[in-house]
Amino acid sequence: MTEDVPPPAFEPIHTVQLASQEDSKILSVSVYSGRAEITRLFKFKVNTGQNLVTITELPTVMDQQSFRVEGRGVATIHDVTLATAERPPSPTTSDKLQALEADHGKTVKALARAEKALSSLQTYLTSLDSQHLDVTKLQSIVDNYDTAAEKLDDKVTELESKKEKLEKEIEEEKNTLAGPKGNEKLGLKATISVFAEAEGEVEIALIYAVANATWCAQYDIRVSMQTKDKPVTLLYKGAITQDTGEASLFIECQATSLILC
Structure with a gap:
């Protein structure tokens, strides 16, 4: 009589960002x-069982029909989806912010009161009737006005400085x-379901086509x-222009493989 060997215990779904x-x-x-x-290579660790891998910052100008995923390692790719990445x-x-806005409101009201007081002081001075004003008190009135106006x-x-x-x-x-x-040009994300029989490191290659990239031939003649x-040397060059959102695209690939077709 043989004993049944229980299947390996799998952990809950492991997420990889x-x-x-x-x-x-x-x-x-x-x-x-x-x-x-473009071909990009990712290396990451997986747990035994189901792993859910989410890859963000993929170019929005990607031709989604061209998107392919290739896996390397002790894992199997089960499902692949592409979607627009939504920002939380x-x-x-x-x-x-609430404290700053409350302080700002108090400051605005205090500024309005100070400006109103200054305006009222000026109105009072201009409303004085010289015919009924005691000349001996004129200097005192002006001095008091200057002192009060300076404070205001x-x-x-x-x-005003505090408000600003x-x-x-x-x-x-x-x-x-x-x-x-x-x-905003890197607005796509890929969700990949990976099943691993054992814990370890795996590699996934993403292969996809993007628009907004081109090249043209240039010639440099040196005598x-x-x-x-x-006496004459002819240099053949390829001038590449791209607006894919991947800023380091053609800088990084100079150390790997760049093909002009």
């Missing part, structure tokens, strides 16, 4: 007229809450007056 621009290496780029084909909602307020001017200047500073701090806090905008054998 990867960013295309930071967590991969470009293996090759083939540039055609108007498009390019940003918080709209914070304790710091200083207060208005101080409050608070508005700047409020704007900075709102920008902090909004978070980085990111690259040397120092030699008679080959």
